[in-house]
Each structure stands twice: as C-alpha cells, then as structure tokens.
Amino acid sequence: MQHEASVLTPAPPTAIERIISAAEVAFAERGFDGAGMKAISRRAEVSQALLHYHFGSKDQLYTEVVKRRSKVINDERIAMLARVDLKDPDALAHILEALFRPPLGPAGGDQAYTRIFGGLIIGQERERALVKECYDPTAQQFIKALQAAIPGMSQKTAAHAYTLALGALVVVISRDGRIERLMGSEKQRSLEEVLQGLITFGTGGIMALAAKETQQT
Known part of the structure; x- marks a missing residue:
C-alpha cells in the first residue's frame, strides 16, 4: 500500500x-x-x-530589525568566505563575492532592508553603534582574508580596500534604477550582472591599492 x-x-x-x-x-x-x-x-x-x-521603544525595535537581518547576511557571508581557498589565484574575486552576494540576494531582505543598509553606513550615532556591534566582527574576518589572499598587504590597506568595496556596494544595493538610467537603458540589470560588475570593479581597485603599497615599501 x-x-x-x-x-x-x-x-x-x-x-x-x-x-x-x-x-x-x-x-x-x-x-x-x-x-x-x-x-x-x-x-x-x-x-x-x-x-x-x-x-x-522604537529605538529598540529598530535595533532588533538590524540585528536580525545583519545576522542572516553575515552568517551567509562567513559560510561563503570559509569555502574560499585563499591561495587560489582567483581568491580575491571569491572574497568579494562572499562580501557582496548575501546582501544583494534573498539574505538581504530584498528592497526593504537594502535602504536601511545604506542608511547604516552614513547614519548617526545610533547607526554607528549598530554597525560596530553587528558588522565590525565580520568585517575583521574579511580584512584578514584580504591580507591572506594578497601577500604583503597590510591591515591598514586591507581595511581601506574593504571600506571602499563596501562603499561601492552601498551605491548599487538600492537597485533604484539610477545606474540603468545613466547607462541609457530602461531594463534593470540582473543580480548576476550587478554582482559581476562589483567584483570586477572591486578586484581592480584593490589590486591597485596593493600595488601602490608595494611600491611605497
């Protein structure tokens, strides 16, 4: 039966x-x-x-919103980062994918949290405290991964590279159509197109920072 x-x-x-x-x-x-x-x-x-x-209070509710979503994003980021072979020639691209993909994908909460995410970076004291608590520990792991993947990169340069990469993410994460409009296109780019553009841009910029540091030492 x-x-x-x-x-x-x-x-x-x-x-x-x-x-x-x-x-x-x-x-x-x-x-x-x-x-x-x-x-x-x-x-x-x-x-x-x-x-x-x-x-x-509203402050406490806002804090819980950020804590819940940041945990989902960062758990996925760390899981992806743990799978990166830091000795691989393409390690930097994989590190950046681990940084960018979770907040752009389902873990990022779609359009709702993306607007909050951007506000955290340029926010007031409340937002700065939340970033320090909810995002800095994960950021430190990415900074160490950058140093491991790019021999000779200092913590200072790796932190600078991480921050600039995050800034590029904030510009595109809202997916508000402005970039497409400036490109003269009415069609919104796919997640993969946005992601690959960020990775290409980030890889080039970070390698340029690393090369400049090498020249100065």
Missing part, C-alpha cells in the same frame, strides 16, 4: 516575527523618524500594546 508523502506546512510567523518584518518595511519606506509604532502595529496585525510589550 502506497502512502502519499506528507507535505510539511511552514509554521505561521509569530507575532514577534511579524512585528520585526513590518518594522523593517516601515523603516525602509519612511526612515527611522517617519516610521510610527502605530502604523507598524497595524502592518503586523498586532495591538500597539503588544508591540510596546515586546520591544518597549
């Missing part, structure tokens, strides 16, 4: 998960100042009292 394979139905999101997801969209659409707790509670389909019970 044959038995039909059971289909596992994903559990519905909890109230806390719905609140954080709703807040992520609200902060992306309206910024921190423009996002209201009442509107977030409506979007999450919970009472405002429940929202305040779990998160207390």
Whole structure:
C-alpha cells in the first residue's frame, strides 16, 4: 500500500516575527523618524500594546530589525568566505563575492532592508553603534582574508580596500534604477550582472591599492 508523502506546512510567523518584518518595511519606506509604532502595529496585525510589550521603544525595535537581518547576511557571508581557498589565484574575486552576494540576494531582505543598509553606513550615532556591534566582527574576518589572499598587504590597506568595496556596494544595493538610467537603458540589470560588475570593479581597485603599497615599501 502506497502512502502519499506528507507535505510539511511552514509554521505561521509569530507575532514577534511579524512585528520585526513590518518594522523593517516601515523603516525602509519612511526612515527611522517617519516610521510610527502605530502604523507598524497595524502592518503586523498586532495591538500597539503588544508591540510596546515586546520591544518597549522604537529605538529598540529598530535595533532588533538590524540585528536580525545583519545576522542572516553575515552568517551567509562567513559560510561563503570559509569555502574560499585563499591561495587560489582567483581568491580575491571569491572574497568579494562572499562580501557582496548575501546582501544583494534573498539574505538581504530584498528592497526593504537594502535602504536601511545604506542608511547604516552614513547614519548617526545610533547607526554607528549598530554597525560596530553587528558588522565590525565580520568585517575583521574579511580584512584578514584580504591580507591572506594578497601577500604583503597590510591591515591598514586591507581595511581601506574593504571600506571602499563596501562603499561601492552601498551605491548599487538600492537597485533604484539610477545606474540603468545613466547607462541609457530602461531594463534593470540582473543580480548576476550587478554582482559581476562589483567584483570586477572591486578586484581592480584593490589590486591597485596593493600595488601602490608595494611600491611605497
């Protein structure tokens, strides 16, 4: 007798998960100042009292949004980085792919978090504190990987290279169509096109920094 394979139905999101997801969209659409707790509670389909019970304040809710998404992004980044052979001639390209692909892909939360991500880089004291807590430990691992992949590269130059690569990511991550418009195209580029452009640009720039450092020593 044959038995039909059971289909596992994903559990519905909890109230806390719905609140954080709703807040992520609200902060992306309206910024921190423009996002209201009442509107977030409506979007999450919970009472405002429940929202305040779990998160207390808008600052705390914003912090939880960044912490949740940064963990998803950085877990994928570290997993990809761990698979890179740092002695491979193409190691630098693979390191950059590990840096760029997660925030551009599903782990990055699509359009919602990308706007928050960009704001973190140029934000105020609150954002700087979150970047230090949520992103700096992962950044240090990428800086060490750059040093290992490019013999003779100092920590100073590797950190500079990492920061400039991150800046290039911030410019394109919103996928708002501006680059395509400047290119004279109405068709949005695919994820792979954006990714390969970043990797090519980043590889060239980082190798130029490494060469300049070598000339100065």
